Amino acid sequence: MDRGWGFLIGLLGAVWLLTSGHEEQQPPETAAQRCFCQVSGYLDDCTCDVETIDRFNNYRLFPRLQKLLESDYFRYYKVNLKRPCPFWNDISQCGRRDCAVKPCQSDEVPDGIKSASYKYSEEANNLIEECEQAERLGAVDESLSEETQKAVLQWTKHDDSSDNFCEADDIQSPDAEYVDLLLNPERYTGYKGPDAWKIWNVIYEENCFKPQAIKRPLNPLASGQGKSEENTFYSWLEGLCVEKRAFYRLISGLHASINVHLSARYLLQETWLEKKWGHNITEFQQRFDGILTEGEGPRRLKNLYFLYLIELRALSKVLPFFERPDFQLFTGNKIQDEENKMLLLEILHEIKSFPLHFDENSFFAGDKKEAHKLKEDFRLHFRNISRIMDCVGCFKCRLWGKLQTQGLGTALKILFSEKLIANMPESGPSYEFHLTRQEIVSLFNAFGRISTSVKELENFRNLLQSIH
Numbered sequence: 001m002d003r004g005w006g007f008l009i010g011l012l013g014a015v016w017l018l019t020s021g022h023e024e025q026q027p028p029e030t031a032a033q034r035c036f037c038q039v040s041g042y043l044d045d046c047t048c049d050v051e052t053i054d055r056f057n058n059y060r061l062f063p064r065l066q067k068l069l070e071s072d073y074f075r076y077y078k079v080n081l082k083r084p085c086p087f088w089n090d091i092s093q094c095g096r097r098d099c100a101v102k103p104c105q106s107d108e109v110p111d112g113i114k115s116a117s118y119k120y121s122e123e124a125n126n127l128i129e130e131c132e133q134a135e136r137l138g139a140v141d142e143s144l145s146e147e148t149q150k151a152v153l154q155w156t157k158h159d160d161s162s163d164n165f166c167e168a169d170d171i172q173s174p175d176a177e178y179v180d181l182l183l184n185p186e187r188y189t190g191y192k193g194p195d196a197w198k199i200w201n202v203i204y205e206e207n208c209f210k211p212q213a214i215k216r217p218l219n220p221l222a223s224g225q226g227k228s229e230e231n232t233f234y235s236w237l238e239g240l241c242v243e244k245r246a247f248y249r250l251i252s253g254l255h256a257s258i259n260v261h262l263s264a265r266y267l268l269q270e271t272w273l274e275k276k277w278g279h280n281i282t283e284f285q286q287r288f289d290g291i292l293t294e295g296e297g298p299r300r301l302k303n304l305y306f307l308y309l310i311e312l313r314a315l316s317k318v319l320p321f322f323e324r325p326d327f328q329l330f331t332g333n334k335i336q337d338e339e340n341k342m343l344l345l346e347i348l349h350e351i352k353s354f355p356l357h358f359d360e361n362s363f364f365a366g367d368k369k370e371a372h373k374l375k376e377d378f379r380l381h382f383r384n385i386s387r388i389m390d391c392v393g394c395f396k397c398r399l400w401g402k403l404q405t406q407g408l409g410t411a412l413k414i415l416f417s418e419k420l421i422a423n424m425p426e427s428g429p430s431y432e433f434h435l436t437r438q439e440i441v442s443l444f445n446a447f448g449r450i451s452t453s454v455k456e457l458e459n460f461r462n463l464l465q466s467i468h
């Protein structure tokens with residue numbers, strides 16, 4: 001365990017240094033600089049810099065990872081989207097609005113009829129439209145081909161949930177269903193406003209190791225926050241021990257990544273013929289521009305890189321598990337399964353070769369007992385966050401939220417299990433360390449999301465440059 005901690009703390013320390021050192025630059029000029037100028041350059045204590053990460057990810061990793069994630073093993077994720085929210089009464093986006101009208105269930109009613117009968121006021125009508133749009137865009141397409149349905153029946157899973165960071169989704173439940181992730185891309189759904197706010201607020205508020213004394217909202221996106229309060233917030237954050245700070249930064253990175261996707265696959269235009277999805281620069285700027293966000297945006301982007309490095313590190317550490325001869329990416333198609341395993345190993349070797357050289361030991365802090373306690377704290381908070389995902393009102397957002405928290409939870413499990421992985425037998429079953437199919441699928445898809453975000457940042461950088 002301690003090596004896992006030593007590494008984690010080292011990584012956190014290093015990344016923290018890198019992100020706290022660049023705050024005093026001149027106010028940036030162009031739109032691109034306002035989002036990105038603080039997110040560049042060398043990362044202290046590490047032989048790499050943001051540009052190296054970008055190049056490594058965008059040209060070497062991303063294309064291969066995309067290919068892997070399109071394979072049958074990785075595109076079908078079993079998930080129970082029908083679990084009730086354990087924390088408060090589940091009020092869906094539409095329930096919150098004019099319930100009596102029930103506009104969201106009425107797929108069968110032709111659009112023309114609906115708009116005519118509900119047109120009692122302009123405002124109500126707008127609400128209904130907004131609500132319908134959110135419901136429609138947020139819906140999960142659960143269709144699977146017959147062939148796939150047969151195949152998934154064969155997929156064996158031997159679950160062992162002893163050391164899980166996430167609430168094991170009851171995938172045995174009749175409510176759990178396979179979802180085709182390729183049919184349900186993460187993109188703009190119209191799910192925003194108070195409901196979405198509430199989720200993120202609860203995640204930050206309840207689970208980021210907030211000390212009793214802190215009164216102001218932890219969610220840095222919360223409105224009505226002045227400059228001095230912001231400084232209080234960051235000095236509070238700096239006062240936390242490095243691991244707890246890291247927890248906050250992982251959540252913030254996840255939040256940032258999701259917002260990059262929503263901005264990159266925004267519903268730009270909708271006609272009866274087609275929907276057009278694409279980059280919405282305004283949306284991106286509202287979330288990441290240094291001036292518009294009072295300095296928050298660049299910090300969020302740095303947290304995204306931080307999350308990237310953590311997941312990248314976990315993948316490099318877990319290579320021995322996948323290298324064992326009896327590990328298969330089982331779907332029943334022997335040739336394809338072997339090809340996919342080769343591709344997976346190629347990707348993991350590539351990741352391992354990434355020049356991320358931290359001096360892990362010099363950052364080691366705390367004794368064994370303390371490390372154990374922190375691991376347990378992390379685990380409990382993380383499980384909690386995965387349960388909060390059951391409260392997300394929009395199904396598609398719930399799907400990707402669950403998948404990404406489970407993926408990050410799996411990455412943390414790996415980092416905390418370094419010794420167990422190192423001691424794994426080369427063949428035969430590994431009882432000490434095991435990953436279930438669910439964990440493997442979520443780990444790679446979650447990393448795929450962050451990898452896509454990093455790639456999208458390049459696109460946004462180019463787009464922002466082109467408008468000036």
Ligand SMILES: *[C@@H]1O[C@H](CO)[C@@H](O)[C@H](O)[C@H]1NC(C)=O
Nearest residue numbers: 267268269280281282283286
């Ligand atoms: C882009 O997003 C903004 C909100 O940030 C919205 O007002 C605008 O209509 C969007 N643009 C397009 C073309 O959809």
Ligand SMILES: *[C@@H]1O[C@H](CO)[C@@H](O)[C@H](O)[C@H]1NC(C)=O
Nearest residue numbers: 087202206207380381384385
């Ligand atoms: C989990 O989240 C709930 C709801 O926000 C909160 O009441 C509870 O204190 C949290 N528990 C932990 C261990 O974080």
